[in-house]
Amino acid sequence: MTHRSASSFLALSPSTARRQALRAGAALLAVALLPAAGAAESELAVGSALPPLSVNDQFDRPVVVDVGTRLVLFAADKAAGDVATEALKAHPDVLAQQRLVYVADISGMPAVITRMFALPKMRDLPFPVGLVRDAQLTAALPRKAGMLTLMVLEGGTVRGIEYLPDAAAVRSRLGIAS
Structure with missing residues (x-):
């Protein structure tokens, strides 16, 4: 130097x-x-215990994933959320019938966009959407870009993981009509 x-x-x-x-x-x-x-x-895998998850829905009501939950449908991004909306909109009763909880990670969405656009749109949906605002809550959940993750649970343990690319695949997997 x-x-x-x-x-x-x-x-x-x-x-x-x-x-x-x-x-x-x-x-x-x-x-x-x-x-x-x-x-x-x-990342969670088959055989892993799914930690209890509690978030609020679009109406600020609690949505809980616990040992009584049989299926978790997880949207990690907007594209996956759009797939879930398309598949479930005409069949909101499937959530209760199959003990299915739908959870969407909106943590990356700016707060002003969430408040002004996303929440009003979600409030028109005929089913609850568990809204994840803290990415750490679902960081361990398996995901693929643009696809919904379906986790099959038994007593809080993951028994299966599937990736559903479109609404037809979701409806087929859940046994609901088009």
């Missing part, structure tokens, strides 16, 4: 600067990969 006047800065040799940049890049990459590695390790 060379020492310059008070108005200048400390300069590094090109090789030292390159080494420090490589170290910083490697450290940044390692930190960036930690959440992904942790998520993969903590």
Whole structure:
């Protein structure tokens, strides 16, 4: 390193600067990969106990996933939520009949959009939607972009995981007419 006047800065040799940049890049990459590695390790799988989940619906009423729940339909993104809406809108009774709880993660949605657009639209739905506003609550739930996750439960334990790409697949899997 060379020492310059008070108005200048400390300069590094090109090789030292390159080494420090490589170290910083490697450290940044390692930190960036930690959440992904942790998520993969903590994702629920068949045989896992589903932790109790309690959120509020679009009317601010409690929606609970507990040991009495047989099916959980989980929308991790808007596309999956649209699939659920299309499939369930004409068949709201299927939720109670099959002890199914529908949960949608809206944690990434800006609050103003939620208040002004999403909630009013959801209040028109004939079934409850458990709204997850904190992504940590569902971080361990399995998901695929644009698809609904259907978890089959028995006594609070995951017995099956399916990914449903469209409304027809949801209706077929739940045994409801088109």
